[in-house]
Amino acid sequence: MAAIEWIRFLVGAFFLLCGLAIFVVEMIGVFRFRYVLNRMHAAAMGDTLGIGLSLVGLIIMSGFTFTSLKLFLVIVFLWFSSPASSHLIARLEVTTDEEPEKHYRRVALRDLERELQERAAAGDELGGDAPDARTENESDADKPDAQTVEGVRSVGAAVGKGEA
Amino acid sequence: MGKGISGLEQMYHGLFTVVLIFLAVMVVLCLIRAIIGPRVADRIVSVNMMGTMVMVIIAVLALMLEEGYLADICLIYAMLSFLAVIVLTKVYMGVYLEKKEEEEKENGGD
Numbered sequence: 001m002a003a004i005e006w007i008r009f010l011v012g013a014f015f016l017l018c019g020l021a022i023f024v025v026e027m028i029g030v031f032r033f034r035y036v037l038n039r040m041h042a043a044a045m046g047d048t049l050g051i052g053l054s055l056v057g058l059i060i061m062s063g064f065t066f067t068s069l070k071l072f073l074v075i076v077f078l079w080f081s082s083p084a085s086s087h088l089i090a091r092l093e094v095t096t097d098e099e100p101e102k103h104y105r106r107v108a109l110r111d112l113e114r115e116l117q118e119r120a121a122a123g124d125e126l127g128g129d130a131p132d133a134r135t136e137n138e139s140d141a142d143k144p145d146a147q148t149v150e151g152v153r154s155v156g157a158a159v160g161k162g163e164a
Numbered sequence: 165m166g167k168g169i170s171g172l173e174q175m176y177h178g179l180f181t182v183v184l185i186f187l188a189v190m191v192v193l194c195l196i197r198a199i200i201g202p203r204v205a206d207r208i209v210s211v212n213m214m215g216t217m218v219m220v221i222i223a224v225l226a227l228m229l230e231e232g233y234l235a236d237i238c239l240i241y242a243m244l245s246f247l248a249v250i251v252l253t254k255v256y257m258g259v260y261l262e263k264k265e266e267e268e269k270e271n272g273g274d
Contacts, residue, residue, distance in 0.1 A: 002169045009172060013179050020186055023217065027193055030213070036205040043209045047216050054220045058227055061176075070235035071223055074242050078216075081246040085212060088253040093205040096260045 008060060015057030022050035035103050036093050040086055047082040051075070180228040184221060191217050208252055215245030 022045065029042025055075050059068040097103060166172030191214055198210035219238050226234035 005166060005169055005172060009166065009175060016179070016183060019220070020183065023190055026213065027190060030197055030210070036203055036209065039206065040209055043213050046213060051216050051220055055223055058223050062227055067226060067232045067235045070239055074219065074223070074239050077239065077242050081242070085246060085249040088250060089205050089208055092208070092253045092257050093203065095257055096204070
């Protein structure tokens with residue numbers, strides 16, 4: 001009997017400490033990301049996985065009681081409420097952002113698909129063999145990314161200059 | 165927790181104390197993030213994180229003090245923090261949009 005109690009304590013402590021480790025990862029992410037929409041990924045991870053693991057550990061320690069049922073209800077409620085609150089915060093950020101060019105780039109999925117198709121067509125015209133075309137595509141794939149990053153940076157610089 | 169087994173009760177008490185101290189430090193770090201967060205959304209995100217950690221603290225206390233009703237308080241705290249996020253975002257977005265509309269109206273009038 002005592003051995004079972006000890007095993008229960010160890011398993012519960014393992015889950016509880018895993019939840020705390022997730023909280024540490026969340027805190028590192030929140031402090032190291034540079035923008036709110038990136039930080040929200042880390043924060044949402046703690047809302048679901050961190051508190052889920054912690055409360056599962058506490059449920060294992062508590063055993064089959066009403067307290068563990070209530071803790072399980074807390075986990076279920078957070079599963080539903082965390083995505084909703086993340087969505088609201090993201091919409092607040094996107095609505096009230098005065099300078100979105102500095103922070104992110106708006107891209108329509110249609111434009112991306114067209115760009116990919118154009119790139120594929122250009123690769124077919126340039127390279128006759130299939131392997132050659134593939135390498136052409138890969139070498140092309142690196143350049144436009146660098147160009148878009150440069151473009152975003154120059155736009156941000158232009159906005160900053162316009163303000164100054 | 166762990167009544168009648170030699171050593172287990174102390175182990176539970178020590179584990180819960182360590183977890184509580186650790187979570188208190190994390191809540192203070194969340195508060196720092198809320199203070200230095202440059203945008204309003206930053207602050208709301210960190211307040212939400214603080215709510216999550218306080219929920220874990222309350223759940224640990226429910227087991228440590230063996231008071232079952234603290235689990236109810238944990239559930240109510242989850243609902244209240246969700247409601248706080250909804251109200252803050254809606255109010256701030258409404259105020260922002262209203263102010264912007266007024267500015268546009270003034271610019272259009274001139």
